[in-house]
Amino acid sequence: MQQQTNKTSRTIEITTSLNGRFRLLDQRGASMLATLITLSVLLVIVGFGAVNRQDIFDYIKLRGYTPPAEVSALASETTMNSYGRKIFYVNAPAIDSKSIFKTSCPNNGGEQSIVLGCYHGNQSGIFLLNVTDPRLGGVAEVTAAHEMLHGAYDRLSSSEKTTINAMVQSYYDTGLKDKRIKDTVDGYRKSEPKDVVNEMHSIFGTEVSDLPAPLEAYYTRYFTNRKAVVAFADKYQSEFSTRQSAVEKYDAQLATLKTSISAQEATLQSRQAAIGQSQSGLQEMRSAGQVEAYNAGVAGFNAQVAQYNGDVATLKSTITKYNTIVSARNAVAVEESELASALNTNVETIK
Template sequence: MTDFEPAPLPEQKVRARPGFGRILLASLGIILVVALGGAGAWVLTHQQRVSDQFVVWQYEPTATIAAYAERSTMTGEGRFLFYASRPSIESTESFDTHCASDIEDVGILGCYVHGDRKIFLFNVTDDRLDGLEEVVAAHEMLHAAWDRMSDTDHAAISPLLEAEASARAGDPAFVKTMEYYAKAEPGERLNELHSIVGTEFADISPELESHYATFFGERQALVQLHLTSDAVFTERQVAISNIVDQTTTLKSSIDADYISYNSGYDSLNADITSFNLQADEGGYFTQREFDDRREELVIRQADLDTLYTSIAERVTQYDGLVAQLDDLNAEVTELNQSINIRPRTEGDS
């Protein structure tokens, strides 16, 4: 077998097509410039978004902060705005330096500081208020969202918010809340409505529901957290109101019957004295007359004793209700302190 070795091929010269490389590079250059030019325009018109992005990249949420975002069902956009506001959980002393209020009987649990675009959250540690912190975090995040909305967006959504407010004009709690904001934050009605409606109202217009879907994946779950935590207070308020009504009614009946009892016994004692004198002097001509008069006095005494027993029973009931009221008031005091409402001291006006 003969080994076969192929003959070498002649050397080939590669000939570039005139101008092809230059045209391609030039085209790429144009595309690059156009792309950068578009990004530059976007950056110029979305400077806050770019600034927020840098903040989010640098912000490291704690496990608790991340859990707030998760449990409140924040979407990617909601979480972005939340983290862009660098939320921090503060103790009473440090929190009050950022979010203090001089209005009596108001608990401040969170605030969005517009100048710094930062969220501060009060550290609620009472297990009975489970879910409250998540609602507050969501409320403040919506302030961040409102802060970044355009005037056109505000104008479009404002009538929808006012419609929801009008529908709840008969709700005393809502009316009181809005009265507080009118006093504490004049000019921020729509801003506050935007946060309240989104986190507390279950039934809202489809247009608003669509708007809030940008920020929450399951808004109804968030509203349920609000309802559950709010019920801790409303249930005790209802219980206290019922007890106060019962004690007021009891006290009124006790006082009235005690007056009747005392005057009745005064009259009875006077009649007994008169009966005894008449009996001693032989004033009754027959045994039947004596017995009838005596029986009348005995019946009156028995009736008064029955009335006294009733009074005593109601006093015991009253004292028991007062003890329940004291316990409830103690609970409310604890709950108030846990939501940053401190008891008034001597000298407070």
């Protein structure tokens, strides 16, 4: 590059030509050009940041982050794809003991469903209760997926939320048949009316096996096999529903047996009264010397006694059956209570 100088100004020759001749800029013009270039670069950077703000945020949050083995396992077991994992990991999931969980998620984070965790808005954290009872396998997986979907919902644009909300609400209005899930949604309507659709978005994605095709396609954003999560939910829920059904069945049997016992006791009282009358009659005959009449009445009296004793044996058998069912029923109820206690953050394990 050539440089020309004079007493009044300094010019710089640049290698761009106009009409076959080099264009000369003075020092001030070169400075302005540099400033314009710098501003253009800054505008590009700012524009990129505005468009990709979430990606930049994710990059910063995940830089140097290595998920703990148990967190990574939850992501794998729930078949989170790369995007689902990113949302999950950005929230630095924590698996906490009851004492810590109560602080991180007061009132279980307001959850009404079969999950034990909470999501703090604006990608501020996911917290899961550490459940160690092997009978409750699946609760951590379902909760992890449920809370990740809260984070996913947070990321939807306004237009996306409008579309997804309409699909979720339509399914609830016309397609949802599961009473338990309907009751759960109704619970949210009372406790968190502003977040009902957000909750349905997480519940349907983790607890409903068959969804309309558009919703099913939507959830592939986050899972490679969403039904694997639903299988965990079904297994976990069955631990309670199976026991509850057993208790209800036992209660029905006990009600029938109790009615039978009451009827048998009434019959025995009637027979006992009849035997008493027959016995008094026989004693009167014997006292009056009515030997033939007395002897004639003995056989009937003995038959009454035999009938009574047979009824007593039947009653005892029924009572034994009743007590056996009570024991079985109470054993199941104790198991149900144990499971509930394992999930109750207000009940600490005694060591």
